[in-house]
Amino acid sequence: MLLFIVRRLLLAVPVLLGVSVLVFLILHLTPGNPALVVAGPDAPPEVVKEVEKALGLDQPLYVQYGRYLVRILHGDFGRSIRSREQVFERLRTTFPVTLTLAMVGVIFTAVVSVPLGILAAYHRNSPIDLATIFLVLTGSAMPVFAVGLILLWIFSVQLRWFPLSGFASMATLDGWWHIALPAITVSGGTIALLARLTRSSMLEVLNQEYVRTARAKGVREVLVVVRHAFRNALLPVITVIGLQFGFLLSGAVVTESIFSLPGMGRLLVQAILGRDFPIVQGAVLLAAVTFVLTNLLVDVLYATVDPRIRYE
Amino acid sequence: MSDAAGTAAARGPSLARRLRTSWHVRIGGTILGMLVLVAVLAPLITSYDPARPDVPQRFVLPSRMHVFGTDNLGRDIFSRVIYGSRVSLRIGFVSVGIAFSCGVTLGLLAGYYQALDNPIMWVMDVFLAFPGLLLAIAILGALGPSLTNAMIAVGIAATPTFVRITRSAVLRVRNREYVEACRAVGATDRRIILRHVLPNISSEVIVTTTLSMAAAILAASVLSFLGLGAQPPTPEWGAMVFVAKDYLNIAPHLAMFPILAIFVTVLGFNFLGDGLRDALDPRLYR
Numbered sequence: 001m002l003l004f005i006v007r008r009l010l011l012a013v014p015v016l017l018g019v020s021v022l023v024f025l026i027l028h029l030t031p032g033n034p035a036l037v038v039a040g041p042d043a044p045p046e047v048v049k050e051v052e053k054a055l056g057l058d059q060p061l062y063v064q065y066g067r068y069l070v071r072i073l074h075g076d077f078g079r080s081i082r083s084r085e086q087v088f089e090r091l092r093t094t095f096p097v098t099l100t101l102a103m104v105g106v107i108f109t110a111v112v113s114v115p116l117g118i119l120a121a122y123h124r125n126s127p128i129d130l131a132t133i134f135l136v137l138t139g140s141a142m143p144v145f146a147v148g149l150i151l152l153w154i155f156s157v158q159l160r161w162f163p164l165s166g167f168a169s170m171a172t173l174d175g176w177w178h179i180a181l182p183a184i185t186v187s188g189g190t191i192a193l194l195a196r197l198t199r200s201s202m203l204e205v206l207n208q209e210y211v212r213t214a215r216a217k218g219v220r221e222v223l224v225v226v227r228h229a230f231r232n233a234l235l236p237v238i239t240v241i242g243l244q245f246g247f248l249l250s251g252a253v254v255t256e257s258i259f260s261l262p263g264m265g266r267l268l269v270q271a272i273l274g275r276d277f278p279i280v281q282g283a284v285l286l287a288a289v290t291f292v293l294t295n296l297l298v299d300v301l302y303a304t305v306d307p308r309i310r311y312e
Numbered sequence: 313m314s315d316a317a318g319t320a321a322a323r324g325p326s327l328a329r330r331l332r333t334s335w336h337v338r339i340g341g342t343i344l345g346m347l348v349l350v351a352v353l354a355p356l357i358t359s360y361d362p363a364r365p366d367v368p369q370r371f372v373l374p375s376r377m378h379v380f381g382t383d384n385l386g387r388d389i390f391s392r393v394i395y396g397s398r399v400s401l402r403i404g405f406v407s408v409g410i411a412f413s414c415g416v417t418l419g420l421l422a423g424y425y426q427a428l429d430n431p432i433m434w435v436m437d438v439f440l441a442f443p444g445l446l447l448a449i450a451i452l453g454a455l456g457p458s459l460t461n462a463m464i465a466v467g468i469a470a471t472p473t474f475v476r477i478t479r480s481a482v483l484r485v486r487n488r489e490y491v492e493a494c495r496a497v498g499a500t501d502r503r504i505i506l507r508h509v510l511p512n513i514s515s516e517v518i519v520t521t522t523l524s525m526a527a528a529i530l531a532a533s534v535l536s537f538l539g540l541g542a543q544p545p546t547p548e549w550g551a552m553v554f555v556a557k558d559y560l561n562i563a564p565h566l567a568m569f570p571i572l573a574i575f576v577t578v579l580g581f582n583f584l585g586d587g588l589r590d591a592l593d594p595r596l597y598r
Contacts, residue, residue, distance in 0.1 A: 015441050019442070026453055027454070137582070146553070253449065269449075272449065275456070284446060284453065292441050
């Protein structure tokens with residue numbers, strides 16, 4: 001198992017390096033002189049020259065990348081162009097909000113979609129199956145912002161059951177109150193996808209001979225479904241839950257903007273609109289690294305659940 | 313010769329019949345047919361200019377004069393939704409066009425030439441390390457917010473999907489007998505790829521293209537909603553919701569109609585994509 005983890009870690013290194021190259025290039029893909037973007041369009045030539053020097057833009061590209069890599073490995077993401085704050089500090093305060101939202105979203109997705117998928121598969125062509133298919137169709141065609149705005153309008157504006165915006169510590173009930181609607185919003189699309197996957201995965205497994213054998217030897221129906229069928233249908237579900245974590249991170253960008261959550265997604269959008277490149281680079285890098293590491297974790301989990309994976 | 317012809321008898325009903333009888337294709341085709349019609353005939357359907365403000369007429373509720381009501385500047389929402397179909401179709405075609413041309417080319421190269429496989433797939437793995445919309449957002453971070461840049465960003469972000477699917481399809485057919493036969497008679501790689509490999513992987517590519525249209529329209533609407541895509545006064549559905557969200561309390565109809573338009577359009581492409589996949593997948597008929 002340790003060998004498997006080490007091998008997967010080593011495989012992630014080149015991808016992470018590639019990610020850092022791409023993020024580094026964000027500033028250089030900008031049309032025009034990056035120093036002019038950083039210094040501002042009205043900056044005098046001598047200031048632009050100074051910025052060029054400070055950013056190392058007068059050096060060859062590979063030297064600039066080398067320096068960038070060394071800096072980020074030391075946790076130095078530079079300073080915000082607008083507020084002059086350390087980017088690392090901004091990420092440190094906003095990232096936990098996004099992570100909390102994504103994690104609550106994952107839990108919510110799993111709690112809703114897995115039982116729904118099992119029930120839909122077990123009662124095929126029943127009203128619950130049709131309701132699941134309807135949910136899947138709606139969820140896959142509805143943009144995240146639409147789900148958020150509809151929930152906001154019904155439950156916050158009309159019924160006033162939930163707060164309109166804001167974030168509180170998850171240690172308090174108030175925190176859960178604040179995160180409820182954003183978490184449902186962020187997981188809308190993934191619930192649809194996972195319910196569909198669980199349903200099809202269960203349908204496949206329920207027709208297997210070992211399920212028939214379990215029934216034939218008199219195992220209780222609940223145990224047949226949960227212990228014999230679901231355990232075998234779980235593998236693709238785990239993979240997708242892990243992958244969805246990354247998509248929840250990107251969905252958080254929209255959700256945080258709707259519910260005014262002080263997370264990294266909202267910070268990223270504001271930074272793009274304000275052309276604040278160091279923040280854009282830092283936030284994108286952190287999100288991508290989190291996604292790569294989550295995938296790594298899912299692979300390890302997958303290998304734990306299904307030992308055959310380790311020996312391939 | 314294609315391997316498709318060889319197994320035709322085992323496939324059951326003909327492709328045309330499968331397409332005709334699929335209710336997914338029927339629903340999707342009808343929705344998209346209507347969408348194209350609406351986009352083409354927009355000036356005949358509505359007489360209101362989608363960009364012209366009429367401030368005394370702001371926040372008018374749906375009525376006979378304004379079927380979907382008016383927005384915060386008094387613009388006719390029905391007109392904006394109708395003209396928005398042109399923008400959305402353009403987004404779909406341009407973004408998917410970029411993803412298709414880059415993705416299929418790279419996928420063919422990666423699948424056919426083993427030496428190119430690892431470098432191309434490494435770059436794609438790096439792209440795929442950015443979850444969901446994040447790659448598009450990062451590209452917009454570099455290029456700056458605008459509708460054109462959003463289409464480019466969505467196109468680049470969708471490219472890895474095309475590469476992966478094309479590559480795996482090429483790997484499936486690369487060593488088939490008819491490809492080996494072509495090599496044996498001295499056909500050039502270019503001829504083999506374009507005349508023998510590409511036609512035999514077309515079903516995978518067609519399905520991916522249709523489903524990617526839905527994803528591209530959805531992604532671009534999200535970018536516009538964030539203020540990173542279409543800018544005012546372009547009647548793009550996501551951008552309309554971006555404005556409408558500030559008036560949710562007093563005029564929820566501002567957001568309702570563009571959301572409905574996005575939903576129906578994406579549903580149409582999803583239905584068509586699912587229907588095509590079912591019809592083009594011979595395994596379902598064995």
